[in-house]
Amino acid sequence: MKLDFSNTAIAYQHASHADLRRASALFGLLSSPALVSVGAALSLWSLKWRLPVKGLIRATVFRQFCGGETVAETRPAIQRLWQGKVGSILDYSVEGQSTDAAFDQTVDISLQTIALAAQEPGLSLAVFKMTGIAPHDLLHKLSAGSELTPEDQEALEKVRARIRRMAHFASHNGRCLMIDAEETWIQGAIDGFAREAMQEFNRDKPVVMTTIQCYRVGRVAQVKEDLAHAQANGYHYGVKLVRGAYMEKERDRAAAEGYPSPIQPDKVATDQEYDACLRLMLEALKGPEDPGRVALVVGSHNEGSNQLGAELLVKQGWNPLEAPVWFAQLYGMSDFISFSLSQNGFRVAKYLPFGPIRNVMPYLLRRAQENTSVAGQTGRELAMLRKEIKRRSATKA
Ligand SMILES: Cc1cc2nc3c(=O)[nH]c(=O)nc-3n(C[C@H](O)[C@H](O)[C@H](O)COP(=O)(O)OP(=O)(O)OC[C@H]3O[C@@H](n4cnc5c(N)ncnc54)[C@H](O)[C@@H]3O)c2cc1C
Structure with a gap:
């Protein structure tokens, strides 16, 4: 099956004329590094x-890429997306917390996002970032294999309890809970927590899902090892596949500290790793008569990868709405992919970040930088927005 990502009437069905003009002006600005x-x-x-x-930030980047400052404020965006059968993944985008009170608040807010699914359809996935619930220093020590002090041990048990609370609540409410991937120097610990949680909660169904960043070398081998571990230990393996958001930071740190960069040599290599992981996961999913014990989120704005995922899923005999496979994009970006996929009967959800403006700034800056550093992305986004503005003006005339 060939998907058509160029129909702007479908892509922007939820957007008003003012929304389109604002987005077009913003992406125009973002295209200048x-x-x-x-x-x-x-x-x-x-x-x-x-x-x-704050007012200026709220009216520009925040409005484009975030749903609001609180869970309640995100509801209009959730409802707008769901009119086009696109779900939402509420993402409390507050990073780099450092106190137990802040970590516990992140957990409480995540529980609220899971509970909201009882009132809003289309919220089948939830997500959190480990740096929102665990001290950075602890994640670093665990990843480096350093010895833990008694205080670290105590902090570690608190982190485990926080994950359990969220996973238990998600399982009870029939939702999947994804754990985002972050920088390589803390990712070893994040992978460890994710595996522990999958082993505990994914016995009968996929609840917890880890994330694989395909801009890192050796990810095909990692997925193979993860699949083998899940099979040997009798649990479902859930994974979100992404390319990776910290490329410049990773390369700069590796150069500054004199170790080999963990990042693929070029974009082509990242794309190949991504598509190879995607094929591997869809092979592991098998067909609907005898499905494998896996779940997959295709987290990407790349047309080729989305097309490949959709094609393989259908080829394996699945009705896409019944497969444990979601296609996910970020709110404010690539609506032409999200709405085309949903129109063609695939399960689609957008990451809908929210949180106090000051605290979501690291997230917003990544989005702004991504939209300048990713060749082609802004251009494509702008071209589609302008095409739709023109189409609507012509229809009116
Ligand atoms: C639903 C969703 C969830 C996400 N969750 C996470 C997460 O948990 N952790 C995380 O790190 N990111 C996450 N991201 C962001 C993601 O990793 C990418 O930064 C972003 O999606 C761009 O990649 P792409 O596949 O959409 O598109 P593309 O535009 O095809 O790819 C751009 C990406 O390719 C890679 N790349 C670009 N140039 C080069 C180069 N010269 N050499 C090597 N690689 C290169 C980079 O990763 C870059 O971001 C998520 C994205 C989505 C849509």
Whole structure:
């Protein structure tokens, strides 16, 4: 099956004319790396000195890429997306917390997002970031295999309890809970926690899902090892496949500290690793008569990878709405992929970030930088927005 990602009437069915104009102006600005780096530095500086820039941030990048500051504020966006049968994944995008009170608050808010699914359809997936519930230093020590102090041990048990609370609640409510992937120097610990949780909660159905970043070398081997471990230990393996969001940071750190970069040599190698992992997971899923014990989220804005995932799923005999496979994109980006997939009967969900403006800034800056550093992405986004603006003007005329 060949999907058509070029139908802008489908892609922007949920957007008003004003939404399109605002998004088009914003992506126009984002396409300039110089403007983005000056804008990013100025925003952080102004927030630090409490200058009145929140309104400007709210009306621009925040509005484009986030659903609101609280769970309740996200509901209009959830409902708008669901009108096009696109679900939401509420993402409390507060990172780099450091106190137990803040970690526990992240857990409480995650539980609220899972509970909201009782009132809003289309919320079948939930997500959290390990740096939102665990001390960075602990994740670093665990990843490096350093010895833990008694205080670290105590912190470790608290982190385990937080994960269990969320996974238990998700399981009870029939939702899947994804764990995001972060920087390689803390990812070893995150992978360990994810595996532990999958072993405990994925006995009868996939509940917890880990994340694999295919911009890292050796990910096909990692997926194979994970699948073998899950099979040998009798649990479902759930994974979200992404390319990876910290490329520049990873390369800079490796160069500064003098170790080989963990990142693929070029974009082509990342794309090949991604598609190879995708094939591997769909092979492991097998057909609907005798399904494998796996679940998959195709987390990507790449047309080729989405097309490949959709094609293989159908080829294996699945009715896409019955397969444990979701296609996911970020809110405010690549609606032409999300809405085309949902229109063709696939399960689709958008990451819908939310949180206080000051605290979601690291997330917003990544989105802004991604939209300048990813060749082609902004251009494609802009071209589609402009095409739809033109189409609507012509229809009106
Ligand atoms: C639903 C969803 C969930 C996500 N969750 C996570 C997460 O948990 N952790 C995380 O790190 N990211 C996450 N991301 C972000 C993701 O990793 C990518 O940054 C983003 O989606 C862009 O990749 P792409 O597949 O969409 O598209 P593309 O535009 O095809 O790929 C761009 C990506 O390719 C890679 N790349 C670009 N140039 C090069 C190069 N020269 N050499 C090697 N690789 C290169 C980079 O990873 C870059 O982001 C998520 C994205 C989505 C849509």
